[in-house]
Amino acid sequence: MGKIVMSGPQNVSLDGVVQDPDGEEGFERGGWFTRFGGADLAEWSGIALDEALSAEAWLLGRRSYEFFGTRWQPRTGDLADRLNSLPKYVVSSSLEEPGWTNSTVLRGDPVTEVSKLKQELDGEIVVPASHRLGRTLIEHDLVDEVRLVVFPVVLGTGERFFDETCGGKPLRLLESRTIGGNLAFLTYEFVH
Template sequence: MGKIVMSGPQNVSLDGVVQDPDGAEGFERGGWFGRFGGEDLAAWSEVALEEALRAEAWLLGRRSYAFFGTRWRPRSGALADRLNSMPKYVVSATPLEPDWDNSTVLSGDAVTEVAKLKERLDGEIVVPASHRLGRTLMEHDLVDEVRLVVFPVVLGTGERFFGDGTVLGTKPLRLLESRTIGDGLAFLTYAFVHGG
């Protein structure tokens, strides 16, 4: 059985905002990844490569699939080569023609399809940046771990990783690891305590 991990790594502000880290969406406070990651982004890239090499597959929502595919398909190098070659599964309620190597579309009910995928695969199934899909999977206790890279900024507004908490309710977690990436990024790994 596979292990579903929200990571890639999952970048969040100190107050939990995940919206528009690169500034491409036009969010008024977007672009915080580069502005507040600074020199630590080289070390962040090493963590991203380690995670990609360890992953069995990526699981993405339709929008994240389009974003990452456009970004990584034309690139080369260790991280790009790994992301372009690894199996990718995209959850989409609308018809989608996969245009990124080794991609499979999961149509139908997302929770049912992901539960089947988790049964079928071994190893880590990483969900990068697809926080809406991730919240749905967390709501149904399908996520096993969350790995957050916390950037040293409070944005005050924006879409948050866990949403407003009304859908998820109370979800206990256990800290597995905490370390620093570079000089200023906190890397936190938590396991969900299912049934607790």
């Protein structure tokens, strides 16, 4: 049985905002990810590569799938090569033909389709950045683990990683460590 992990790593502000980390969506407080350079992001990149190498597959919502596909398909290098070859599953009712290599569209009910996928695959099924899909999966107790990279910035507004649908779900801290000099990497498992 597969293990569903919200990660990739999952980047959040100190107050839980995940919206527009790179500033490309037009959110007035977007671009908070790029405020950290040097050792912080270099070490973050190493974690992203390690997670991609250990993943059995990626599971994404359509918007995240299109974002990552556009970003990584034309690139080369260790992380790009791994992401381009990794099996990818995209939950979508509107995507007709996936353009990224090794991609499969899951068209039915997301909870049913992901439950089947979890039964079919072994290893980690990583859900990167697809927080809306993640919320649905958390609500239906399909997520096993959450890995957060917390950026030391408070935005005060914006779309949060957890919302009211995620409430009341107990978690257990598995690991905490520092990335570079400013970022916190936190790993939690859901207590089912």
